[in-house]
Amino acid sequence: MNLGSELEYDNLAVWFDRLTLHAMVHALVEAGVSVTWKESPEQFHLLVNTTDGRTDWCMQRLNGSYKLQLNGILLSDSRVAAVLYQFIEQAKGHAVIRIRKNDRILMKHIHYGEAVRIVEIKGAEKKVIYEKSCNVTMDQVIAALKRRDSEERIPVLRLELDYELATLYDAMIAEDLGQMKQSKERLKQLRREMLLLEA
Known part of the structure; x- marks a missing residue:
């Protein structure tokens, strides 16, 4: 999937188990991204070296799970953006992702790992490209x-x-x-x- 040249993540919330967290770190390393981490009983800090500089993804440890919450994080490193996007889907996370592509912006609303709404903004125009139908019993x-x-x-x-x-x-x-x-x-x-x- 071509994510574009610049992504901004808002209201990102993902719960990882230990195995998924290790898989994400491994995927980042496989993509050629330098990562280090610090761990304490309460937190797990994943230090990711992107082309934009170093970012600290601080995760709260709760009952063997790790909660990653990020707001307003801008990524132009396509390797890191692709891995993060993949694990938001895999771990059934939530996020609003702004994808900047030339003269337009795509807004993806992700809930439980699925895109539920995609909006394209071009200048003053706003167009809903996709909206998941509501199938409620x-x-x-x-x-x-x-x-x-x-x-x-x-x-x-x-x-x-x-x-x-x-x-x-x-x-x-x-x-x-x-x-x-x-x-x-x-x-x-x-x-x-x-x-x-x-x-």
Whole structure:
């Protein structure tokens, strides 16, 4: 795919597992891009040397996953742009990508790794080239209506976290290894949900 000479990524959010992150680093190296990284328990810094200079892609580590969030990053290095685009698709990420081509700009809205809308801007003219049709079933509509908003879910989630912490404490006092393991798994799920809601 010819991405153009200059790309700008906005509202980029991608979750990587360890294997996909390694595959992306390997793909960058294979493309001839120099990369280094620093890792801590909370963060993974991927330092990418592009033709524009060095950029730091800081990823938050959460429950064995890595969340890459970038906003307003401009790339004219086609190697890096192509690899990043490939892994946004592969990891089912989200982004708005501006592709500058001569006298026009293409705006690609990517959701869950798929282009859902492509708009061409040329001067004052704006034309929708592609828009993904909405194929929503009645079951999905009902599920969406039943789902509570995140503002309502967060207080309930906090109560669930407190309850599960109390259950874990009781299990530790009683030395109940089975319940301890079950509570820890439930706490991981609740923590991940909380982080996603508050992101």
